[in-house]
Amino acid sequence: MSLAELVATLLFAGVLAYALFAGADFGSGVWDLTAGDAERGAPLRSLIDRVIGPVWEANHVWLIYVLVFLWTGFPSVFASVMETLYIPFSLAGLGIVARGSAFAFRKFAPTIATARLFGALFALSSVVTPFLLGCIVGAIASGRVPADGQGDVWTSLTGPTSLVGGTLAVLTCAFVAATFLAAEADQRDLPELAAGCRRRALWTGGLVGVAALVGIVPLADDAPTLFDGLTGKALPLVVGSAVAGTTALWALWRRRYRDARPAAVVAVGMVVSGWAVGQHPWILADTLTIEAAAGARATLWALVIVFVVAGALVLPALGYLFWLTQRPGWVAAERHRRPRTSRRRPR
């Protein structure tokens, strides 16, 4: 592995982490949107607040990590992507702003009406933003971003691969989130809520599978490099993803939520990795290779050092955060100030 490929791998690790962690946050927003009116949706929305509240900012930083590694390690890729994908990136940026601020505002909303307004904003941008990010991946994978950056700003958004990418992104986020939420509800002794999330996870999980199978068809024409990759050297990852996804669905069916969680993570992780392996050695499919795009060697080494520092500082801290939020004491602190929803809810 060359230095450029090493840095590209570190960069991709960030993409993967963002897809998994922020993906689950985005997906929670999807379920927030469809949770029902203020009363019916209250238990699920309260759960979402508690589950993603402590972690969403940290999860979001993976995107910053990806951007800075991209522009430092592969400056021309960053410039070209931003120039050609001006529209989806601008909109996704605004979506991120609307989502993050509305989520924070809703938590402290004084009335149900303001909470509903901020909630709608949070939830709507949680659907639109991953769709746009998925389109961006599709545009890169289908060779729509030229190396010099002056690609068509519209077809990058409307090409078949972009639309497949966007759709898959939203569905995947929804699936992962429903799986996570089912486990969190179960952990908090909220069987009804867990059952609802299980139902959601089961049908979105099925939908992801169908969408992936149908979605690969247009790739043959629209993104031949990716198609060849996915049906060739990345095939083990695709198959692995399907196996893991089926395992997750089986675990959900058997109400083994804690087992479903890692299986869903593996399924999504493998399909995202399939994209990277599939279009290797291109960083911008068909137009620019990793080697040709790499910046100065001294800077690439500096990025490796930054990664090691990050590994030493950030990963233990991140582990501590996730460990804390999964600890019984953390959940119990919620419980002693919350009634059992199942008992209270009139039916």
Place this chain on the structure above:
Amino acid sequence: MLFAEEGALLPARWQMTVSLGSHIVLACFGVAFPVVIWVLHRRGIRDDDAVALGLAKRWSKVAAVLFAVGAVSGTILSFEMGLLWPEFMRVYGDVIGLPFALEGIAFFVEAIFIGIYLYGWDRLPPRVHLAMLVPIGIAGVVGTFCVLAVNAWMNAPTGFRMDAGRVVDVDPWAAMFNPRVWLQFAHMWVATFMVVGFATAAVYAVGLLRGRDDRHHRLGFVVPFAFATVAALAQPVVGHVLGMRLHGDQAPKLAAIDLAVETESPSPLVIGGILIDGERRFAIEIPRLGSLISRASPDRPVTGLADLPSEDRPGDGLATMVHLSFQAMVAIGVALAGLSAAFWWARRRGRDWLRQRWFLRASVAAAVGAVLALELGWIVTEVGRQPWIAYDHMRVEDAVTGNGGVWISFTVLVIVYTAMTVGAALVLRSMARRWRSGEPLDLPTPYDTARDMDVPR
């Protein structure tokens, strides 16, 4: 001239101005607020001081809102580096990307521990919980340093060589630790404490003005005001030392700041005034003081605008803007230092200025002044660098995107940011009201299924 620029350049600059100008205020809270909260939180658990602990808890809720908005508005900026200035990033991304990458790590640490701290109330042992603020404070220092490293580099690019129009011999560490970084960092880091200190104190000054004279309001005023005082007294020194370097680093900026048209020896200090057709009008001139302040010498001159190459010379409008912004910033800074020093002097002499309406009103004005001075300072450094994005290396017109439609994205951004500001203001106001009306400090969400069980503790 400012409005004669064509294509994407003008809207791109405006979009950057609005995005940076709003984010920088929030960034101040991300850097300095945790430190201020730490003092009160520590006092709360050490002295079993319920008032101090209550303040710390409320401020941590306020911080949750401000940090969220700060995080997402910071993300927009990283998008805009490429959306608006792709050619700058294409050429210099690997030269100056390193501090950005480190800033990303600092932001990571900050976001993780903020998550733990905000949700740690009643969940973590008090001492452990308090300790969570320490990494946040350190990350604030590192993050500020990294961001200012980039800006200092734009003012004095180092860490590479140009060879036949190509960037070679890149040394990202030299670019990061460029000669200007330490002073620019110090100037900004101190500024964060001025903004946060004066702004937070002003909230309690308003309460005191409305007759809510209790320990809660007094403590809420005095602690942030103490931070603001130290910062306001240090800032003129830091700023002056930074300014002294300008003659060597960026002569055009110094010429604009001093509104020096001709190179005069000794140079006068020019107070006020504007440039019209290259001539200085309506200015008060104090002989020799310009040389003394800017060059630390009785007769060494400040290079005049007329002696700069014409293509690098700022126009009359830009030079006037830089000059007046600089002097307004200095005037505000001096007034803030004076006001805060006077408060502690009076307090030592046993006078209670927290009962003086004029002082409380002045403290409210000080918050506005601190934010204004912050923005003016950034106008000086950014407008003063024009027409360069990387001084002496790349002009803004060569860095800007080739895309049309930047006016549209700028307009949308203004609408979204306005909505976000209004939203934040409404939420923060309603939080204050609810606390005043005796709601529990946790402020339960209205739809929260836990609501009826949340009792004041």
